[in-house]
Amino acid sequence: MESYLSSVNAGSFFLIVALVLTFITIMCVVFLVKSYRAGIKIGMDKKILNKAIVSSATFTLLPSISILLGVVALSGTLGVPFSWLRLSVIGALQYELNVAEIAAQSVGLSGLRLEELNIGAFVTIALVMTFGILGGVFCCIFFLKKYMGKLQQSPKKEKSGKPGFGAHATTAMFVGLCAAYIGSYIGKAIPRDGYDIMPLLVALIAAACMAVFEYFIQKKGKAVLENFSLAASMLIAMAAAVVINVAI
Amino acid sequence: MNEQEKVKFFEEFNNGLHRLGRITLIAASLLLIAVPFMIGILNDVSPSGTGFLSGFAKVGIIYIPVAIVEFLVYAPMLGVGGSYLSFLTGNVTNMKIPCAMNARDIAETEVGTPENEIISTISVATSAIVTTLVIVVGVILLVPLQPVLQNEALLPAFNNVVPALFGALGLKYFAKSPKIACIPLLLMALLCIFVPAAINQTSLLLLPSGGLALAIGYVLFTKDKL
Structure with a gap:
């Protein structure tokens, strides 16, 4: 386990990730500068452009800290550099963990468990996580120009007032995903050979924390908590796992 | 600049963004794919072909349709530059879209105008840069905590x-769509109680569970009961 952790936290890995992220950051800076200059050229007020930059930067600060908490949660099993890379580009915590779990099972592990992980499995898991998330990027590379062109050409349709099934489909998909995992934790908690009640307890604690957050967000209007609810609920439940393990 | 010149300039600007976006996204994708291989080379291991194919098949069946739906729904909201950046830097729904919407509100630009497109791109680019910087600072602080x-x-x-x-996610989604959640949750729990072998096969359980939830969602949607 120690050799696995030192491999996934190696200095060279940090350097590789830093190089990739530097490239992506430079790309963002180029888009920012080009758009800023275009705005000036078409006669937009500099003050408005600067305001857009400042408001976007301040708007992003809090959610970014919550992403950082996600890096902490992921780093225990996948190491700091890869967690840093994955949560800086494309994905989000829920995608990364789910895919890592699926990939871990596909290489013959029982799941994303530290004592079972090795560097060979990690490389395969990392590759699945990377390829699995590139769908949106490939859509942009191959179809964005055509799609945006069509949208600009097509006459605006009268709105029926009812949104399509698309938005509900994604929610339904995630409901199914959660149902499969929670169902497996219930099954695992049934007393018999090799049973383990911890995953169900941790899931219940995380759900209870999330319920408290949702109460404050929905009923008390504390919308700012939305940025932290997922990562904070997870970290509290993970901390509870340590306490329960000591207590049992 | 009159209106006609503005439209022409904006068309050329957008074409330039498409060119730049495609080239940089291809380069970034290749870099991202190279990372696991580089780690493998450094540690003298290679990825398992069968493990990768089996994992990718299970992941792809869920996430490729999600990626297509997200692309179709969110690209018009983000505009050209905003889409290239958002789909590469991630956290689209929870950060990039609200951030771009907020910037547009502040700048008071109208949908479909060049000004709106420019503000979206500036907003998404700024957001991505800030996130990267915050995480870099966090990672630097995290390194000494590794022991x-x-x-x-x-x-x-x-x-x-x-x-x-x-x-945590289950509570959120089940509360959002309890009518969709009941049956898949009950069936998956019963399956794992009575067929213990299914417990460690969650990657396979996702398919019937996700499919069932989608089907229930669609039926409820057509009956206007969602």
Whole structure:
């Protein structure tokens, strides 16, 4: 386990990730500068452009800290550099963990468990996580120009007032995903050979924390908590796992 | 600049963004794909072909349709530059779209105008840069904490990171769509209680569970009961 952790936290890995992220950051800076200059050229007020930059930067600060908490949660099993890379580009915590779990099972592990992980499995898991998330990027590379062109050409349709099934489909998909995992934790908690009640307890604690957050967000209007609810609920439940393990 | 010149300039600007976006996205994708191989080379291991194909098939069946739906729904909201950047830097729904919407509101631009497109791109680019910087600072602070994070006492915490995620996420999604959630949750629980072999096959359970939830969602949607 120690050799696995030192491999996934190696200095060279940090350097590789830093190089990739530097490239992506430079790309963002180029888009920012080009758009800023275009705005000036078409006669937009500099003050408005600067305001857009400042408001976007301040708007992003809090959610970014919550992403950082996600890096902490992921780093225990996948190491700091890869967690840093994955949560800086494309994905989000829920995608990364789910895919890592699926990939871990596909290489013959029982799941994303530290004592079972090795560097060979990690490389395969990392590759699945990377390829699995590139769908949106490939859509942009191959179809964005055509799609945006069509949208600009097509006459605006009268709105029926009812949104399509698309938005509900994604929610339904995630409901199914959660149902499969929670169902497996219930099954695992049934007393018999090799049973383990911890995953169900941790899931219940995380759900209870999330319920408290949702109460404050929905009923008390504390919308700012939305940025932290997922990562904070997870970290509290993970901390509870340590306490329960000591207590049992 | 008159209106006609503005439209022409904006068309050329957008074409330039498409060219730049495609080239940089291809380069970034190749870099991202190269990372696992480089780690493999450094550690003298190679990825398992069968493990990769089996994992990718299970992941792709869920996430490729999600990616297509997200692309179709969110690209018009983000505009050209905003889409290239958002789909590469991630956190689209929870950060990039609200951030771009907020910037547009502040700048008071109208949908479909060049000004709106420019503000969206500036907003998404700024957001991505700030996130990267915040995480860099966090990672620098995290490195000295590694001996603490690797302490064996914390093993139960990191071994239960997936249950923690699905507990929290489950509450959120089940509360949002209880009518969709009941049957898949009940069936998956019963399956795992009566067929213990299914417990460690969650990657396979996702298919019937996701399919069932989608079907229930669609039926409820057509009956206007969602």
